[in-house]
Amino acid sequence: MSKTQVATCINGDTHEFLCETHQTLLDVLRHELDLTGSKEGCATGDCGACSVMLDDRLVCACLVLGVEVDGKEIETIEGMSSGSGLHAIQQKFIDLAALQCGICTPGVLVATKALLTKNKNPSEKEVRFWLAGNLCRCTGYDKIVRAVLEVAADMRNA
Amino acid sequence: MEYVTPKSASEASQALSQEGAFALAGGTDLLVKLKTRFVSPSVIVDIKHIPNIMTIKQSAEGWWIGAATPCAEIVEHDSLSKDWPGVVEALSLIGSTQIQGRATLGGNLCNASPAADSIPALIAAGATCVISGQVKEREEPVEKIVTAPGVTTLGKGEFIIGFKLPIPKNRSGDAYLRLIPRSEMDIAVVGAGVSLSLSEDGKIEAIRVALGAIAPTQVLLSGLEDIFIGKEPNDDAIQKLVSLAEKACKPIKDKRGTIEYRTKIAGVLAKRAFGIALKRANNY
Numbered sequence: 001m002s003k004t005q006v007a008t009c010i011n012g013d014t015h016e017f018l019c020e021t022h023q024t025l026l027d028v029l030r031h032e033l034d035l036t037g038s039k040e041g042c043a044t045g046d047c048g049a050c051s052v053m054l055d056d057r058l059v060c061a062c063l064v065l066g067v068e069v070d071g072k073e074i075e076t077i078e079g080m081s082s083g084s085g086l087h088a089i090q091q092k093f094i095d096l097a098a099l100q101c102g103i104c105t106p107g108v109l110v111a112t113k114a115l116l117t118k119n120k121n122p123s124e125k126e127v128r129f130w131l132a133g134n135l136c137r138c139t140g141y142d143k144i145v146r147a148v149l150e151v152a153a154d155m156r157n158a
Numbered sequence: 159m160e161y162v163t164p165k166s167a168s169e170a171s172q173a174l175s176q177e178g179a180f181a182l183a184g185g186t187d188l189l190v191k192l193k194t195r196f197v198s199p200s201v202i203v204d205i206k207h208i209p210n211i212m213t214i215k216q217s218a219e220g221w222w223i224g225a226a227t228p229c230a231e232i233v234e235h236d237s238l239s240k241d242w243p244g245v246v247e248a249l250s251l252i253g254s255t256q257i258q259g260r261a262t263l264g265g266n267l268c269n270a271s272p273a274a275d276s277i278p279a280l281i282a283a284g285a286t287c288v289i290s291g292q293v294k295e296r297e298e299p300v301e302k303i304v305t306a307p308g309v310t311t312l313g314k315g316e317f318i319i320g321f322k323l324p325i326p327k328n329r330s331g332d333a334y335l336r337l338i339p340r341s342e343m344d345i346a347v348v349g350a351g352v353s354l355s356l357s358e359d360g361k362i363e364a365i366r367v368a369l370g371a372i373a374p375t376q377v378l379l380s381g382l383e384d385i386f387i388g389k390e391p392n393d394d395a396i397q398k399l400v401s402l403a404e405k406a407c408k409p410i411k412d413k414r415g416t417i418e419y420r421t422k423i424a425g426v427l428a429k430r431a432f433g434i435a436l437k438r439a440n441n442y
Binding site: 002004020021022024043044045046048051054057058059060062063064065067068111114115129130131132133134 | 159160161182184185186189190192193194202204206228230253254255256257259260341342343
């Protein structure tokens with residue numbers, strides 16, 4: 001089986017790895033680079049637990065081949081906090097108990113950050129549609145949506 | 159399984175003519191098929207490195223939408239959205255935000271699902287696709303591509319490099335509506351695309367209506383000319399449109415809807431999409 005050499009920038013750091021064609025970006029992140037924050041839920045792009053930013057676009061890492069990311073920039077949940085401090089979005093999710101089991105949370109956080117970068121003042125409807133591809137089986141979504149709206153307001157006033 | 163990144167259309171056609179070669183654009187269908195072992199390619203040809211395949215351009219001839227442009231990028235294109243709001247709203251309905259970041263028009267067409275959202279809107283808009291092949295490039299209307307679920311008219315080594323849409327005439331409008339059982343994250347029970355142009359005195363000059371998810375392939379309605387062309391739209395004409403839409407239906411029955419339900423909805427959506435397209439034409 002031939003392997004392809006891939007060089008990519010993940011959370012600001014350069015990473016080089018050898019990749020088999022069938023390996024997804026999620027496989028590479030979790031199994032080759034030990035970046036296990038991105039979760040595998042469905043592995044078919046339905047649940048959003050593996051949401052990452054690929055060249056500033058929100059994507060499911062399970063639907064990207066590892067070999068495709070040569071020369072690309074990737075941001076994962078591991079790049080969200082700075083130093084020891086949590087990102088405001090992460091802190092708000094804790095404060096408002098917007099998570100229970102936590103499997104969907106990294107994907108929801110990455111997707112939320114992407115939304116608030118694009119739209120600083122989203123309506124509840126916009127939040128719900130934007131996050132429709134992030135499935136959560138614990139919270140019933142209400143606490144997640146409230147946390148996103150509240151942190152958006154905090155970030156606007158910061 | 160090998161992976162190649164051709165830098166030109168001819169190189170890609172050559173790679174795709176190998177036995178077991180599959181084209182990769184956004185991967186939102188292909189990767190799922192790989193995982194479920196629905197396909198087992200010997201080589202994956204990543205077509206995203208070919209010039210113009212990921213660009214949106216406007217010229218005197220019209221619009222060019224690269225076949226591998228992610229839907230999210232197309233949705234963000236303001237002047238294209240102004241010219242072809244129906245096409246853009248159709249492709250914006252494909253999947254979640256994450257899927258939008260990768261999914262492409264070329265992929266939506268070549269995946270050839272009866273329920274694909276972009277296809278009825280593209281057919282209604284009169285879009286053509288430019289197909290690259292080993293010998294020559296050819297251009298075909300979108301309605302000539304899908305022949306059955308999962309089956310297209312593309313030959314060995316052929317792939318779609320981009321789509322062409324005209325610059326709409328004054329007083330033109332298009333619209334796409336679909337019905338799904340939930341508000342997001344589902345596939346169409348029925349989809350309806352309408353595109354029309356009006357003359358200065360408000361009579362219909364041109365009209366195309368295409369339906370999705372109501373037959374093995376998308377259906378471009380015929381017989382609209384006699385009803386609409388050269389006339390002002392009225393209730394009687396709209397009722398005839400509803401009947402034509404219902405008659406075009408040869409749907410399956412599944413958990414999303416019965417045959418009767420899909421048939422009824424096809425008429426309703428055709429009528430409503432017509433109303434939106436007409437309103438847009440009056441304001442364009």
